[in-house]
Amino acid sequence: MDVILRAAFAFFFIFLLTRIVGRRELNSLEPYDLILLVVLGDLVQQGVTQSDYSVTGMVLAVGTIALLVVAVSFVSFRFPRTRPVLDGEPIVVIQDGKILDSNLRRERLTRTELAEEGRMQQISSLEEVSWAILERSGQISFIQKQS
Secondary structure: OHHHHHHHHHHHHHHHHHHHHOHHHHHOOOHHHHHHHHHHHHHHHHHHHOOOOOHHHHHHHHHHHHHHHHHHHHHHHHOHHHHHHHOOOOEEEEEOOEEOHHHHHHOOOOHHHHHHHHHHOOOOOHHHEEEEEEOOOOOEEEEEOOO
16 A cells, blocks of 8 residues: 555655656756756656565556556546646647747746747747647747747
8 A cells, every 4th residue: 555655645646747847958968967867867766666676566556556557547627627737739839920028938938949849840040939838748839920
């Protein structure tokens, strides 16, 4: 039972941590970030299982986390009002060619990063963008103005 409680705590802690960190940071992993995630995974595993290396402990921990993932997904699907909290919402960062600085600040995204993402999607100037939306996944969708 102890393993189940620790796994549930770890799940909700990681869920909260990913909401605090922000979607943009999670989308662009550098090698350092990847190493940090591996270390974080090992630390979480140690906290969940402590010194229990049994198959039963592993099944309980993984099963608990899998069950919670399904439960959160079900709650998000069944109760639409929970979606903004559980899944996040897309955020408009450019509207009619104008950069919305308040939304950039909220997501800790710089104009330089926005322009870089635009260039990666073959957009030469942000003024030619009708809409740019920071999606829930961390990707930025650009919709160009119609000529």
